[in-house]
């Protein structure tokens with residue numbers, strides 16, 4: 001059984017984050033700190049949910065924490081970008097929900113681990129623009145045009161927020177849960193020690209079957225049954241249980 005953060009440790013975290021001013025608080029400087037913490041029992045296990053204050057984007061980022069990450073080494077971490085349509089509504093236009101659930105399920109069974117839930121809907125362009133891009137695809141725009149409309153996420157910004165969140169949680173080193181080895185560099189560049197990588201393997205289900213089926217035809221891209229390409233909203237290409245070694249290799253190349 002994993003040991004969760006104690007009430008006293010949570011109090012301490014909240015106090016030190018309250019006092020932390022990110023080097024003298026300068027509105028130009030990024031400041032990310034813990035604002036609130038509560039228990040979050042879920043279908044994926046026992047977690048704490050940690051809400052963060054962010055001084056620049058006004059977004060309420062969150063960490064879903066299992067076990068005790070304080071001053072710990074090699075903490076498994078998954079970075080997930082918010083996708084309302086996938087995460088909450090079960091959209092089949094992407095596989096965000098599969099990736100999120102697989103990460104929570106895996107981490108919920110580990111001694112400790114963290115899912116960083118980054119509030120960057122549609123790669124940071126927001127829900128409306130994401131839906132505009134979907135609409136363009138529905139009306140025959142190809143994926144490149146729709147991708148341009150959707151905008152590409154600024155990965156660096158993700159890493160900066162993620163690194164700050166992990167520092168606020170006093171994580172010493174992490175094992176990044178990702179299918180893309182190159183993503184490790186982004187966090188390392190910001191001073192986060194990444195000691196390893198854990199592949200995120202998604203169990204097959206009726207909703208991602210199509211991905212496997214079409215993988216052969218067009219590797220690395222997600223198509224729905226009508227043959228239209230999906231936008232990839234998460235940073236990682238999914239690895240679904242049952243893929244061949246060759247398919248996994250393709251998934252791990254960005």
Ligand SMILES: [Zn+2]
Pocket residue numbers: 083085086087093094095096097233234
């Ligand atoms: Zn999505």
